[in-house]
Amino acid sequence: MASVTTDTPIHNNDPAPRAKISQQAIAPWLFLLPAFLFFAVYVIIPIFQSFYISAYEWNGLYSPEYRAVAGSEMTDLECTELGNRAARTEGCEPTGENVWTGEYVGFENYRNLWTDPFFWTSLKNNVLWLLLYFLAIPGGLFISLFLNQKVFGMRLYKSLFFFPFVLSQVVVGLVFSWFYLPNEGLLNEVLSWFNGPRTNILGSNDYATYGIIAAGLWPQTAYCMILYLTGLNAVDPEQIEAARLDGAKGPKMLWYVVLPQLWPATFIAIVVTVIGALRSFDLITIMTNGGPGFYNTSVLAFYMYDVALSEFGFRMGYGSAIAVILFLIMMVYIAGFLWKMWRDEKG
Amino acid sequence: MFPRPIEQYNPGARVAYQAVLPVVLLLWLIPLLAVMWFSIKPGEDFTTGNYWGWPENGFQGIANYMTVFTQSAMPQYLWNSVIITVPTMFGAVALSCMTGFALGVYRFKGNLLIFFMFVAGNFVPFQILMVPVRDLTDQMGLYDTRLGLILFHVAFQTGFCTLFMRNFIRALPRALIEAARVEGISEWRIFWFVVLPLMKPAIAALCVLIFTFIWNDFFWAVVLTQSPESQPVTAGITAFNGQYRAMYHLMSAGSIVAAIPPVAMFFLMQKHFIAGLTLGAVK
Numbered sequence: 001m002a003s004v005t006t007d008t009p010i011h012n013n014d015p016a017p018r019a020k021i022s023q024q025a026i027a028p029w030l031f032l033l034p035a036f037l038f039f040a041v042y043v044i045i046p047i048f049q050s051f052y053i054s055a056y057e058w059n060g061l062y063s064p065e066y067r068a069v070a071g072s073e074m075t076d077l078e079c080t081e082l083g084n085r086a087a088r089t090e091g092c093e094p095t096g097e098n099v100w101t102g103e104y105v106g107f108e109n110y111r112n113l114w115t116d117p118f119f120w121t122s123l124k125n126n127v128l129w130l131l132l133y134f135l136a137i138p139g140g141l142f143i144s145l146f147l148n149q150k151v152f153g154m155r156l157y158k159s160l161f162f163f164p165f166v167l168s169q170v171v172v173g174l175v176f177s178w179f180y181l182p183n184e185g186l187l188n189e190v191l192s193w194f195n196g197p198r199t200n201i202l203g204s205n206d207y208a209t210y211g212i213i214a215a216g217l218w219p220q221t222a223y224c225m226i227l228y229l230t231g232l233n234a235v236d237p238e239q240i241e242a243a244r245l246d247g248a249k250g251p252k253m254l255w256y257v258v259l260p261q262l263w264p265a266t267f268i269a270i271v272v273t274v275i276g277a278l279r280s281f282d283l284i285t286i287m288t289n290g291g292p293g294f295y296n297t298s299v300l301a302f303y304m305y306d307v308a309l310s311e312f313g314f315r316m317g318y319g320s321a322i323a324v325i326l327f328l329i330m331m332v333y334i335a336g337f338l339w340k341m342w343r344d345e346k347g
Numbered sequence: 348m349f350p351r352p353i354e355q356y357n358p359g360a361r362v363a364y365q366a367v368l369p370v371v372l373l374l375w376l377i378p379l380l381a382v383m384w385f386s387i388k389p390g391e392d393f394t395t396g397n398y399w400g401w402p403e404n405g406f407q408g409i410a411n412y413m414t415v416f417t418q419s420a421m422p423q424y425l426w427n428s429v430i431i432t433v434p435t436m437f438g439a440v441a442l443s444c445m446t447g448f449a450l451g452v453y454r455f456k457g458n459l460l461i462f463f464m465f466v467a468g469n470f471v472p473f474q475i476l477m478v479p480v481r482d483l484t485d486q487m488g489l490y491d492t493r494l495g496l497i498l499f500h501v502a503f504q505t506g507f508c509t510l511f512m513r514n515f516i517r518a519l520p521r522a523l524i525e526a527a528r529v530e531g532i533s534e535w536r537i538f539w540f541v542v543l544p545l546m547k548p549a550i551a552a553l554c555v556l557i558f559t560f561i562w563n564d565f566f567w568a569v570v571l572t573q574s575p576e577s578q579p580v581t582a583g584i585t586a587f588n589g590q591y592r593a594m595y596h597l598m599s600a601g602s603i604v605a606a607i608p609p610v611a612m613f614f615l616m617q618k619h620f621i622a623g624l625t626l627g628a629v630k
Contacts (some may be wrong), residue, residue, distance in 0.1 A: 027449070027534035031449035032446055038505060039465065042483075046475070046480050049478070149353045151353060151365055161375060166609050167609075167610070171602045172378070175382050184396060184398040184399075186377075244351075258349045308478055319478060320478050327475040334471070342459070
């Protein structure tokens, strides 16, 4: 580091003003405080609570707490143990407080998951989503290479190609489910031109998940495309020219010269694609609601929601156990991301 | 530039490229064109099975849109979306300006740890938060209210915004802040008068992004709300789905209306939007 010399000597032994120092020490914490409180209450603490609840069986309810009426022959403990029956028992009265109704079951929820076929279907579909969603990355790269030209109206073309990403997944899901309609869908219309068989994609056990993933790939590819377009802008033109003089072109140029320079874009594309794949909930809910049959297109995110807020009674404990598994899968990626950030920070 | 600029090819290739471009775009946007097509067709077409063909009794113009606005709960849903999205946008951006400043400017023990906590929290699956957040919202008496959704969204989005803001502030010239300190300006005033004005591009980028994310949110809308009085438009369209089973012409008009605000936001603030999406990592 270059040292700065000035005409006025710097008085090293001048104590820095005390107020200034403490202000600099306290300021960051004051700036962090409001956001930290919010984040702790709504994100950090709930993560631990979910782990906790996953060891319980809980229907999401609280029940009134009872205590013994003074002078009766009941004891507080007896009234508490009666639970809701205490309301009809003489000698017990409500305290006005509500108590959590969760029942400790240890690892029971996880043991049940192990033998739950719907859990395994969901997990299998999650793997499918993760694998196939990666098609968005080469797909986005391909489109971005196609669009990386300077012709009239290119800016508008680029924005229109990006369009699907701005749409809500709900809208994307609706549109694609019309596209796949068993009889009148455009897909079948087109297939019939080629004398293809009519198919009911979303009603088929074999194809429904692929149909939903294809719908998800549409906006995701647009996202990856925009990442690569921005990346291509920053590619060093001199390196490209130099490589061109050396006779590199086409796929070789792409692989050895361009792609290495696009690594930051690829990295972000991988991160958002993994997260997008594991968060796939909207499309499944809209397009098949988990069907056909029982949970054939379900993924963990969907199964968790469906179990926890089931029409047949809430199973918050079991749902939390599924959420914990999903969280642990995601944690692998989060840890990887943090590790890379940490390395970048250290330089 | 890669691939080689099209001007360097022969004129034939150039014309071919310019001709292929709109065709590819149309193919890419077929799903979108389909909704637009549906939204101007009369309802009878769908009962007679004429889904994709030319309407027999002519187009509807904006009639379907009028029906959506006057005979459904759509206006209420749209309004709810606005009421949820705009405060969330301001809340999350305001909070993250402060966290970004704290984590980007000061060197203190635990800085990186707190930063990583925000980053990690931003990536967790929603489901791990669902049961406790729903319970908490219920306990506060905010279940099925727009405020309940806003509070959660502000908290959750602060993670992503902090990641973005902190990296942005990190890239600002430090000398500016040092100079202000030498002048004896208080930390709060450095934040307000020196750093905040420089953060305008980042603030704009986050505003459009958060607006789009929250407007399009579906999961939390169905977890934390259930009535038309508080549900945003994403959850509203599906309710619509039940109300008019197979009323494709109305559903498609509704979908387009629901999609307009984020789309408008994107086209108006494109540059900022893209800067935000690349997480500032790709310049």
